Amino acid sequence: MSRIGVFVCHCGTNIAGTVDVEAVADAARQMPNVAYAGTNKYMCSAQGQDYIVDIIKEHNLDRVVIASCSPRMHERLFRKVLAEKTDLNPYLLEVANIREQCSWVHKDKQIGTPKAINLVAMAVAKADCDTQLFTHEIPVTKRALIIGGGIAGIQAALDIADAGFPVTIVERKTTIGGKMPMLDKTFPTLDCSACISTPKMSECEAHPLIEIKTLSEVEKVEGYIGNFDVTIREKAKYIDYDKCTGCGMCETKCPQKKIPSEFNQGMSTRTAVYKPFPQAVPSKPTIDADHCRMLTEGKCGVCAKVCPTGAIDYQDVDRVTTERYGAIVLATGYELIDWTRLYGEYGGGRYADVISGLQFERLVNASGPTEGHILRPSDGTEPKTMVIVKCVGSRDPHKGVPYCSRACCMYGAKHAHQFMDKVPGGKCFVFYMDVRTPGKNYDEFYMNTLHEGARYIRGRISKITRRSDGKLVCLGEDTLSGNVVEVDADMVVLETAMVPPEGAKKLAQTVNTQLGPEGFFTEAHPKLRPVETNTGGLYLAGTAQGPKDIPDTVAQAGAAAAKVIGLLCKQSIESNPMVAHVDDSKCSGCGACVDICPYSAVTLVEKTLRENSRKVTRTVAQVNEGLCQGCGACTVACRPGASDLLGFNDEGIMREVEAYATR
Amino acid sequence: MRYANFPGCSASTTGKAYTESFSYVARHAGIEIDEVPDWNCCGASAGRLQSDDLGDALPARSLANAEAAFGDEPVLALCAGCYSNLRRALVHARESEDRRRQIEALIGQPYEAKADVVCGIDPFLEPEVAQTVKARVTQPLNGLKVACYYGCALVRPRALTTFDDEEDPQSMEAVVKLTGAEPVEWGSKTECCGASHHVSNPTAMKPLVERILADAIDAGAEAIATACPLCNMNLDMREAEINKARAARGEAPLDIPVYFFAQLLASAMGASDAEAGITRNFVPGSSLLAEAKTREVVVELTPEQKKAARIAAAKKQAAARKAAQAAAAAAPAQGKEEAHE
Ligand SMILES: Cc1cc2nc3c(=O)[nH]c(=O)nc-3n(C[C@H](O)[C@H](O)[C@H](O)COP(=O)(O)OP(=O)(O)OC[C@H]3O[C@@H](n4cnc5c(N)ncnc54)[C@H](O)[C@@H]3O)c2cc1C
């Protein structure tokens, strides 16, 4: 016989407004094993907590049911109260959610009260078969891994390293920085993007606690929070960075000069041995194996001849290393949607003067291919009329993605401003669906662009054709006046959708976490745990989690760093005891659990067991408690019923169902 | 390849030239054609306006007849209107088993929706057919600049037609290229020609046609190719009228012949103008093709080809030099021998 105490919370009028809490307590007193039932205005308050503690002692209770808000809200708090202020094991607690799942969804007490009573009855039934659970200590490796070296990854790395923990940045391109150094100026303050991002890049390079691995990708992640064993492949750079001084001789002499520059978005060229831009970090070149004559045709070798330090090594190979990290931050950023595949009506990429927003950034940038003069890619003349099309691919479920990319309304306004600023007398037409400018000083920035003379037309461009005189004829509708509009433009800028980077899906599998339907990494809770994932020790920063601008990216990176620092500060962490447990005697070793576990927490092992007083060696499933997140998938898949979830065992759940069914 | 042909009402009327030229090409390119037995109106403009059931039942009856006679042999619809209507019935029948049964009940005969429905361009996208056509082109239209015009029904809506990109289709270009002609890039290839307003509201239609003609000329085209009797008629027949109006406004005429793409194929494959139906065109089309056939072919080399040619030339030169050296080396020896004698 257990002695259960039932505590029903009013939550002010949140619960008491639509649930007769006293009636619930009265009903609870009649339930089997209930030794006490009472109510309190705010159970989570200090005074409410004391009330629970006092009653437990006074009535010698051994199980607790709290009928209040969702366990996601305060279960941890109540467990802490039990652990710190009573002798009860904190897992002898059940929370009946009579707020989110009851009082908030019903309008009157007629329905709310009986439902709350049912929910309490179920919790009481389950509490009776709750058992004590114990956590154990997991050691923490005091190093962090950051995947993706955009501004998100850089900020997180600096914050963590400044707190005194070693950090490794794994970046798959030849330099860290991501998109930010490619941008010209940033809204709404119009400060130079490279001037505020490249110092951070070199700070990373110089930081004694930060190691940067470029041209690298994560291949395998094993282990769990506090102890991830990560295998990283660092691709061959063909240059020995220990010898290279970054003098750049090789770049000046490389005969392969016609390779489209990724950094300038294909609007200029680079060599085969190259640094994408002068402030790149690491500040040393790499050889692009696909274009190097020596590596493709076996002829040339010019760079090796001119290199004063003998750093060039055509025999260089990939390096694969495995190291242990305590925490991982995913900061893999975004890519822009390939509009050329999707929008034949905009010429599908065949018109040189229909460019993407990122290309425009390079065109207005002083270190870009035109040294900051806005010139048409087709003929190098200055466009007098420019059309900006927003939401290209965004908010277009038919062709692109259904969501809003969040930054383009603002950088669209920025592009309009920059064009009018640099081209005196220039006309700029912005075609939009909505103008979304929430943010500090954002709407003021947009209004300013309007006052400068940008013509905003509400409607989409339906077609762009090129006339023989080079004009781009843009057809669209002004949906406010209902008129068809036709603009003869010299250049068109498409503000295209942010989409997840290539390989995000594979990375999600490698690190064992989930992607949302749009392909960005999913946070553990959209409001309360925005930088955590459902996998312990794995955090999110920047656009890897969804489209956002730089201020939000940096804020999120700082938040992720704080979480990582919080974790790495600890000598050890407590494990979650609510994990799957396999009853060896029932396990048939079929491996169904191994296949279904989303966290690869189950493995098959050989075990010597005692069966019918004989020793037998059999294959059985074993759960790694560090990896198991307690999702329960295996308990459902297990045919002989050997796998059970501690804290949510089959018996408890059956008792709940019974309690409900027999009322 | 064998096709069950659905002629529709235009085959022997507005689209006669399409039928004639297509048959000529088919005969010479190994495309075999059966006629769908007892076919009926595809329901083009009126069917679906009446009711969705009639809209599906009319085309489905012909498709069921084709299926009964030829099994899963693809049904060919040269007219884009027919194509679109037949495809709608097919897609609806394939979309849900319920709808397919309803359609069977409506037409009172079995219809399994096995056979595909294809348009006039499709057969030539088959690699073997394309190859045969290319091999049979005896009078290439050397570098004739052609604007391929698709109109609306061939490519829209995508869910029905599944044929090429709805905004920037490229398949007619690929077929026209077989003749040695050069398709131009232009922006109006899927713009509306206003065909539906042809009779009811010509004032609304004319600017649309005028825009298409002007765009084609502006893009450097000498001719327009179509794959639909209605588009073809609309562009070809209205050109004179439009030019008259332009003359009155003091604007230059838009002079450009309009062909079915099959006419270009047929002509390049050696058909006479009568066989290719070109004599039926409103805007005279004979002389342009005749002239194109006499043009000199300029082959533009790709950079790789240019490089290969350079290397070949250099090799040849080196070989010649070597040969000369060898000859020179041999000569004094000979001289010595001679001296010995
Ligand atoms: C045209 C344009 C203009 C903009 N203008 C502004 C502006 O004025 N103001 C503003 O606030 N915002 C602006 N933005 C938005 C801004 O670019 C982003 O908010 C910001 O760059 C996001 O940074 P990030 O680090 O999350 O992503 P990214 O910059 O995309 O960095 C991600 C990094 O991760 C790397 N990576 C990806 N996958 C892997 C992998 N599997 N392994 C290893 N590395 C990987 C990538 O190579 C990249 O270096 C603009 C965006 C565009 C497109």
Ligand code: SF4
């Ligand atoms: S020449 Fe040698 S030292 Fe100089 S940048 Fe190139 S690889 Fe480095």
Ligand code: SF4
């Ligand atoms: S931010 Fe503006 S332009 Fe970008 S997708 Fe959202 S609404 Fe469209």
